[in-house]
Amino acid sequence: MSADKGKSPVLVMVEDLRVWFPAGKGPSTGRRGFIKAVDGITFSVHRGETLGLVGESGCGKTTTARAILKLLDPTEGRIRFDGVDLSTVSRRELRLIRRRMQPVFQDPFSSLNPKRTVERIVAEPLVIHRQGTTAERKARVSELLDTVGLPPDAAGRYPHAFSGGQRQRIAIARAMALQPDLIIADEPVSALDVSIRAQILNLLSDLQDQFHLTYLVIAHDLALVRQVTDRVGVMYLGKLVELRPTEDLYRAPLHPYTVALLSSAPIPDTQAEATRQRIVLEGDVPSPADPPTGCRFHTRCWLRQKLGDPDICSAEAPALAPVQDRGASGVVACHFPEAVEDSHERRETLVALTGSRASSPSEGTTP
């Protein structure tokens, strides 16, 4: 799919994944409906890379992560982990796979059992998977605590004695205990203080270098995603709308939704922040129980309005198509990517993001 990471083998393959939750009866139809949290997404995670999934809350990114962890069963579609189809694995095989795929959750205040000491929390995966003797586990725990930068005496304490950042370190130590191939991190730093986030991200990237980990990182913060990922998938209403190498996505977004997201990301330059033109999406995200026909984004798309409401947007769902012919890599699902490329909205957004307002007279005199 992507050019540079195409060489390394695929670790996780998600094919046409759908996760629908049964919902109550619709008020008008009276029929039992479904919340289509994830509605047909396809992507792969390559060994050694960090793939980011971004989107607004409710777009299905967490559901996707949970489906890969097999905490939920897909309604349709297939997830393969290292070639093994997760929908047909036996309990025994699933145990073996779970050893190789460990989660880090968003909120370290709720993801650690408050009644266990740190030692028992970190050792839990070892106990579940019957690894080592008690003494070996103890040694492994202190090794892990050291790896994630916690003092050795942390082992005997309970989670409530730690700060958010330290707790997330504990969660990371737990995820590392079995030396997994893949770590799925669902918003790993969004519950933490801003000052702590960089530390945790650095820790994650150090661990990746040291232990050849593969990451799937779920986030809504675009700046963070840019910092840590190799490729980024943008999700909207249960669909993947764009999946590109990180720098390509940030330098040359090809989906109107991606452009809108980038345009709403805060930028450090206060003057530019004050004068920039944001793309304001109208209305709310439609309900995933009754998604719009055609392109899911068409009801809020700024580009569609500009192009004079082409019928195709509401009639036909755009497929994820490669963007190689535009001299870029990755895939995008839009009927008019070239119109995105030519739009002044995109230009404005990118200029604001990079901070180099070439045409601005104030450039160079900014204090």
Next chain:
Amino acid sequence: MTVGRLRRLEEAIVPTRLGTTLESLRPRTFLETYGLVVILMIVAAVAAAPLVAPDPLAQDLTSALAGPSGEHWLGTDNLGRDLWSRILYGGRVSLVIGVFVLLTAGAVGVLYGAVSGYAGGMVDAVMMRIVDIFLSFPSIMLALLISAALGPTVRNVIIAISAAWWPVYARLVRGQVIVVKEREFVTASRALGAGPIRNLFRTVLPNSFGVMKTIFVLDVGYAILAGSTLGFLGLGVSPPTPEWGYMIREALQYPTHWWFILSPGLALLLFVSAINFAGGIVTRSVYEVPGR
């Protein structure tokens, strides 16, 4: 204020479980201290009964219904049996009933409720309707019926009261389990590879006991009361085994001999109220100590 907060924080990171527990279990108000002391005294007296009291079954009709004296500290009953002795031995019966009802009803109720809440769906619905059937009887009625059917022994009284009580625990535990099983560390444990049994018993249940602890302690008192109620109604432990409820029933026939009804009545009141007062300690320890 600040110093107090700091001290609390230090306590919060006390690494040993036992240390934290003991600290939190220290009585802090007068009533808690009183309750704890009374309980300890009663338990000690009841345990030492053979050493400090005569045979509770020895009849002496010549000194029947005698008032308190140097020989019979609390007087005697209608058959001339020593009331002090019968109170102490009766306390043994009450204590055994209280503790074993809690263990039996607790074990059954916790297991049932935990499975029901964790399984969810249809299993839960069916299991809870069965609980509803049990709860639709007044519990004392149910206990009476079962006790009458099984016969009047200590063991059967325990079974009868437990049968009437376990549904309350089942419901409580189920509610807690449903809340706790949605918490993220349970999901985390599942994602780490823990199976349902390990997850329920090692992760969910230990975090579902907070409210239960409080109720358990208070319920020891109510179980003793329930045992006495059965005795009072004539369907409890059979005579001549001394039992407070049955003693009160007998004493009702002799309203002019005040010491006869006063002793078991007061014993019951003292014991049950002391348990209630001391129950506050457990309640506090559950809600105050972080991580408990």
